[in-house]
Amino acid sequence: MPDGLFEKVVAGVLRALTGLIIGSGSYQLFDGHWFGETIFRAYLQSRTLDILTAPSSTEMYGLFAAQSIPVSLQGATFLMIAGFFFVGLVVLAHVMSKPTIAALAPTFERPRKPAAGAGKTAQAGRGLRTSAERLVQYIQFIYVTYQPLVTLLLFVTLTGLFFGWPFKDGLALVFLIAVVPAALYLLLYPTDLSKGGFLDRFTYVGVLALLVVTLFGWPQLYGTAVFDPDFPIVSAASNLDHCDDAQLLKGPSFVAFEKANEVLLFRVCFDRSGQRKYVDFFGTGSQPLTRLGRAKLSDVIATFVRPVESP
Amino acid sequence: MTRARFSPFLALLMVLALTAMLSPALVHGQAVKQAPSKVSFGQVVERCGIAGSYTIGRVFAPRGETSRGNDEWLAPDGTVITTNSRRIIAEIRISNPGVFTQRYVVNRETTLNDVLQRYGSAQPRRQRSSRPDGRDFVLEYAYEGISFVFGGVPATVSVGRSVGSQFNRPVSAIIVHEKERDPSGRDYSCPMTSKK
Numbered sequence: 001m002p003d004g005l006f007e008k009v010v011a012g013v014l015r016a017l018t019g020l021i022i023g024s025g026s027y028q029l030f031d032g033h034w035f036g037e038t039i040f041r042a043y044l045q046s047r048t049l050d051i052l053t054a055p056s057s058t059e060m061y062g063l064f065a066a067q068s069i070p071v072s073l074q075g076a077t078f079l080m081i082a083g084f085f086f087v088g089l090v091v092l093a094h095v096m097s098k099p100t101i102a103a104l105a106p107t108f109e110r111p112r113k114p115a116a117g118a119g120k121t122a123q124a125g126r127g128l129r130t131s132a133e134r135l136v137q138y139i140q141f142i143y144v145t146y147q148p149l150v151t152l153l154l155f156v157t158l159t160g161l162f163f164g165w166p167f168k169d170g171l172a173l174v175f176l177i178a179v180v181p182a183a184l185y186l187l188l189y190p191t192d193l194s195k196g197g198f199l200d201r202f203t204y205v206g207v208l209a210l211l212v213v214t215l216f217g218w219p220q221l222y223g224t225a226v227f228d229p230d231f232p233i234v235s236a237a238s239n240l241d242h243c244d245d246a247q248l249l250k251g252p253s254f255v256a257f258e259k260a261n262e263v264l265l266f267r268v269c270f271d272r273s274g275q276r277k278y279v280d281f282f283g284t285g286s287q288p289l290t291r292l293g294r295a296k297l298s299d300v301i302a303t304f305v306r307p308v309e310s311p
Numbered sequence: 312m313t314r315a316r317f318s319p320f321l322a323l324l325m326v327l328a329l330t331a332m333l334s335p336a337l338v339h340g341q342a343v344k345q346a347p348s349k350v351s352f353g354q355v356v357e358r359c360g361i362a363g364s365y366t367i368g369r370v371f372a373p374r375g376e377t378s379r380g381n382d383e384w385l386a387p388d389g390t391v392i393t394t395n396s397r398r399i400i401a402e403i404r405i406s407n408p409g410v411f412t413q414r415y416v417v418n419r420e421t422t423l424n425d426v427l428q429r430y431g432s433a434q435p436r437r438q439r440s441s442r443p444d445g446r447d448f449v450l451e452y453a454y455e456g457i458s459f460v461f462g463g464v465p466a467t468v469s470v471g472r473s474v475g476s477q478f479n480r481p482v483s484a485i486i487v488h489e490k491e492r493d494p495s496g497r498d499y500s501c502p503m504t505s506k507k
Binding site for chain 1: 363410420428
């Protein structure tokens with residue numbers, strides 16, 4: 001097989017693989033049951049709840065996944081969005097200008113390192129200015145020469161920022177600026193892996209790994225830190241759930257998901273010590289429901305008081 | 312020689328400055344997270360004296376409730392609010408099915424036996440602002456600030472003795488009222504205001 005064809009095939013396969021990863025991630029973000037289930041499980045885990053009976057339909061999970069980005073963006077202020085938009089543009093500019101920077105690299109001469117004691121000369125002001133100029137030149141040289149490493153460092157920083165984000169608001173913004181430029185980088189430069197040098201290959205694999213880690217981290221982080229839905233409280237027939245079978249005490253019932261001809265409910269149950277709490281999913285059948293407003297499951301859990309200890 | 316004219320590092324510095332400017336907004340975001348929980352209509356938080364939009368000890372301002380005389384008001388959903396002479400809410404009686412308490416006693420579902428398992432032995436009230444239900448059995452928890460009415464169970468039944476099938480009767484109404492001080496000094500504080 002001719003070399004050119006082989007390279008094209010490798011690049012095509014890599015592009016397809018990258019596209020598959022990005023496509024799967026995007027699908028999971030907009031209608032992914034796996035993402036939704038992970039979000040819900042992370043949410044329950046953070047509030048010390050378990051699932052007693054899994055839901056019969058997974059459409060609810062798809063909804064949780066589809067709402068994740070919009071819900072997370074709701075709390076963000078205009079300034080925060082503008083700030084992240086700006087950062088995103090800078091990162092995108094960095095990614096897209098890779099070929100230009102690579103072309104510039106051979107034209108750069110290594111400048112002298114800025115002298116530490118330059119400011120102590122007789123003409124201190126001029127010396128300082130010269131030193132600052134040298135510093136800028138040196139940084140430019142480092143940036144252009146080690147552009148792949150700078151790229152990797154940038155994505156490591158963004159991924160670190162995403163996983164260490166301390167606030168409830170803005171998580172989606174950090175996620176987007178970590179994921180979108182990374183996906184673009186992988187789609188634009190698949191030949192880095194087949195034709196590139198060591199640094200290019202290293203950066204490509206690193207960015208791919210960071211993208212996968214961030215995509216897997218999103219439902220976990222969102223489910224723990226942001227996801228906090230409210231559900232309609234209902235009065236449901238007490239013979240439909242599975243709490244009695246598991247010898248658990250029954251709590252209130254909520255609507256988890258409903259369509260025209262199907263209503264999925266869940267009931268909160270707990271053991272006799274009140275230490276372990278569960279959500280038990282069940283269908284209504286043809287039983288009528290009495291609705292009593294809405295409540296956040298986290299509020300219901302937060303106000304819970306354990307049963308008195310048996311004498 | 313061609314030179315790169317733009318400086319991404321300058322841009323990064325600007326972003327850092329912008330983030331510093333945004334910090335009050337970010338801190339505000341965290342403060343919102345720590346705000347007290349909202350209580351919805353179907354949930355009773357008896358230790359805080361809250362049942363839907365009504366709170367024990369607050370001045371009652373009618374919003375669609377009709378007066379039944381004797382300082383009693385009937386809400387459209389069947390909730391009965393009893394006030395004292397100064398229009399302060401003293402009792403809230405909820406009959407709606409599905410309403411639940413802090414120990415997850417669900418109206419019209421949880422049985423007398425289950426209420427006893429969750430709340431323990433009765434704590435009879437020493438103070439009351441309304442006359443007790445004459446016919447039905449009322450299980451009172453004075454220190455918790457809540458009582459449970461069991462329709463169809465004779466008021467004369469004693470929980471200490473065997474009452475047979477009456478143990479399987481469900482709660483027919485929940486009454487939220489003022490908490491009384493427990494002589495043993497146990498903590499019945501409101502979870503929405505106490506620090507954990």
